[in-house]
Amino acid sequence: MLGPIPSQRKIYQPHYMVNVIPLTLSNPGIAGKFYKINPHMVNIGGKTRGDFGIHADRNVPGTAGCIGIESEKEWVEFKALMLDYQRAGLREIPLLFSYR
Numbered sequence: 001m002l003g004p005i006p007s008q009r010k011i012y013q014p015h016y017m018v019n020v021i022p023l024t025l026s027n028p029g030i031a032g033k034f035y036k037i038n039p040h041m042v043n044i045g046g047k048t049r050g051d052f053g054i055h056a057d058r059n060v061p062g063t064a065g066c067i068g069i070e071s072e073k074e075w076v077e078f079k080a081l082m083l084d085y086q087r088a089g090l091r092e093i094p095l096l097f098s099y100r
Helices: 072-087
Strands: 016-019 023-025 032-038 041-044 047-050 053-056 067-069 092-095
Touching: 053 072, 067 072
Parallel strands: 053 067
Antiparallel strands: 016 032, 016 092, 023 032, 032 053, 041 047
């Protein structure tokens, strides 16, 4: 079951959380920093999905539910922002999804 990350309302959570300390992955579509989104796994309509994160979109544009940042300039700016959060002593920040 592919598609966008489900709204937090569909998983009965007030929000997701994003780790500000990245993992480094070698997956072809990621190949670099990966900011994990929690909860790790969610259940939607009897189907379990997970492993969501924010990463540079290094492959054909699009992801399997992650947030893929296509612009290299915006990716560099995003990583700098996350580093600022780390330096401020934060480990996670809230993330909301709203679909119309």
